Amino acid sequence: MANTVVELVFIPAPAVGHIMSTVEMAKVLVNHDQRLSITVLLMSSPYPVPTLTTYTESLFQNTIERIRFIELPQDQTKLDTKARVNSFIDFINSHCKHVRNIVADMINQTGSGRVVGFVVDITCGGMIDVANEFDLPTYVFFTSTAAYLGFNLYIETTCVNQNQDVIELINSEGEIVLPSFVNPVPTKVVRAVSQIDEGLDFLIYSFRQLRKAKGIMINTFLELETHAMKSFPDTNFPHVYPVGPVLNLDGVAGKAEDMDVIRWLDDQPPSSVVVLCFGSMGSFNEVQVKEIARGLEQSGRRFVWSLRRPPHLEQSSEGNADNYDGVLPDGFMERTLGTGKVIGWAPQVSLLAHKAVGGFVSHCGWNSILESLWFGVPTATWPMYAEQQMNAFEMVVELGLAVDLKMDYKIDMFNPSANIVIVTAEEIERGIKGVMEDAEVRAKVKETSKLSRETVAKGGSSYASVDYLVQEIMSNVA
Numbered sequence: 001m002a003n004t005v006v007e008l009v010f011i012p013a014p015a016v017g018h019i020m021s022t023v024e025m026a027k028v029l030v031n032h033d034q035r036l037s038i039t040v041l042l043m044s045s046p047y048p049v050p051t052l053t054t055y056t057e058s059l060f061q062n063t064i065e066r067i068r069f070i071e072l073p074q075d076q077t078k079l080d081t082k083a084r085v086n087s088f089i090d091f092i093n094s095h096c097k098h099v100r101n102i103v104a105d106m107i108n109q110t111g112s113g114r115v116v117g118f119v120v121d122i123t124c125g126g127m128i129d130v131a132n133e134f135d136l137p138t139y140v141f142f143t144s145t146a147a148y149l150g151f152n153l154y155i156e157t158t159c160v161n162q163n164q165d166v167i168e169l170i171n172s173e174g175e176i177v178l179p180s181f182v183n184p185v186p187t188k189v190v191r192a193v194s195q196i197d198e199g200l201d202f203l204i205y206s207f208r209q210l211r212k213a214k215g216i217m218i219n220t221f222l223e224l225e226t227h228a229m230k231s232f233p234d235t236n237f238p239h240v241y242p243v244g245p246v247l248n249l250d251g252v253a254g255k256a257e258d259m260d261v262i263r264w265l266d267d268q269p270p271s272s273v274v275v276l277c278f279g280s281m282g283s284f285n286e287v288q289v290k291e292i293a294r295g296l297e298q299s300g301r302r303f304v305w306s307l308r309r310p311p312h313l314e315q316s317s318e319g320n321a322d323n324y325d326g327v328l329p330d331g332f333m334e335r336t337l338g339t340g341k342v343i344g345w346a347p348q349v350s351l352l353a354h355k356a357v358g359g360f361v362s363h364c365g366w367n368s369i370l371e372s373l374w375f376g377v378p379t380a381t382w383p384m385y386a387e388q389q390m391n392a393f394e395m396v397v398e399l400g401l402a403v404d405l406k407m408d409y410k411i412d413m414f415n416p417s418a419n420i421v422i423v424t425a426e427e428i429e430r431g432i433k434g435v436m437e438d439a440e441v442r443a444k445v446k447e448t449s450k451l452s453r454e455t456v457a458k459g460g461s462s463y464a465s466v467d468y469l470v471q472e473i474m475s476n477v478a
Contacts, residue, residue: 006116006477007037009103009131012141013092013121014043016052016280017367021143021219022121023059023067024246030066033470037066039106041099044074046091051280072098089202093126100130107134116476119217125209137214137476139469144366146220146228146242147394148387150180153232155194156207170195180228183397188408189389210238217469219244219366221455221462224373224399224448241465245370245452249349258347261304262354268302271358274432275377277306277346278363282384286327288422293332295428301436302339304357306346352377359435361405361428364388369395369402376449378442380405380435382423401445403438405431 012022026038118131118138175184193199352375364383379402381392395402455462
């Protein structure tokens with residue numbers, strides 16, 4: 001058994017952040033044990049997402065030892081815009097037959113490594129049934145926080161076991177007491193999709209499937225989310241492995257425009273620059289763009305601002321600053337010449353790693369938060385969609401590792417123009433000054449940065465968790 005090579009099948013959700021984290025988790029496992037190899041099955045997104053296409057294409061162009069990628073065929077499954085969540089489940093499950101065929105071929109190939117399990121995203125719960133058909137264990141890779149996993153568990157058990165009206169509870173004005181949070185959670189930061197029947201149905205379906213899994217790998221670490229990690233039940237729930245932070249730290253600037261902003265940062269004083277970056281889907285209307293510009297000017301701080309076009313416009317444009325004539329206030333570029341840089345796509349890891357960067361205005365995607373903590377850069381929270389509002393609440397209120405800019409800000413991913421709230425220049429100015437000047441938050445972030453690096457090193461808690469997980473996986477070898 002010492003030289004036995006075994007294989008895991010990874011199935012991430014078709015979203016950049018999920019795939020990127022999944023690939024990095026695959027690297028962690030193969031680097032931890034030379035007997036492991038991994039096949040990652042990739043789905044195309046049901047929506048046009050240029051950044052996803054670019055990223056997945058890059059995976060096929062680069063060779064990663066003992067990790068291979070297979071693109072799944074895509075049926076012509078159309079998403080029902082009136083039943084968005086249930087339609088997404090149907091879209092994911094339409095790939096089950098392709099996964100079944102690929103895994104059957106892997107098992108039947110003479111001389112191939114033995115397939116010993118699946119690792120799936122929580123949104124790909126239907127794949128657990130496919131694994132069970134082959135009598136293979138499944139591990140779920142959860143790409144968000146332990147606290148958010150606990151929130152979902154609470155909602156599921158409250159609805160299924162206690163038969164309470166969860167929709168009414170979530171849509172009420174007030175707070176919810178959750179086992180995975182120390183503080184009561186305001187309903188205004190609860191994920192929007194959890195506030196509708198369809199979203200609740202998806203959550204219950206996902207957790208019904210998740211309970212069939214052998215374990216849950218979660219991209220966090222014990223020292224960061226101690227309370228949340230201790231909140232999970234010891235029985236009737238899969239074992240939870242904190243394996244993070246799992247990060248892609250290879251995003252070194254390389255393009256000419258990337259190097260231009262890095263060279264500009266080289267000339268700035270240490271910790272003097274605030275970076276504004278809102279993720280692969282983070283864009284604003286013209287009114288909000290002008291408010292951000294005003295807030296930056298009023299703050300008087302040096303800045304790098306990743307200004308993105310809406311996704312439907314980015315398909316025909318690189319989204320660079322040169323394409324924003326008429327969107328920025330008149331004279332803004334001239335007035336901020338020398339004190340700020342407006343860019344399109346941002347080499348975020350390279351920016352956060354730079355000694356000149358001292359603050360980060362972020363959409364609070366979990367990957368971005370973990371990156372900022374790794375590099376010791378405090379965050380001002382401006383969440384946009386998915387579970388980002390709860391991430392912001394945890395960072396500001398629970399952990400004291402961020403300052404609040406607009407914690408309850410929300411957009412509808414499927415209808416970005418609906419119910420837009422404008423964050424004022426004054427709020428933006430206050431958030432920027434807070435993240436650059438709050439000494440207590442800055443000190444806590446620096447200490448957490450140290451812990452985040454220690455936990456994944458040999459002897460650290462996440463390293464030990466990965467080691468235990470690998471031993472369990474290898475125990476599946478007959």
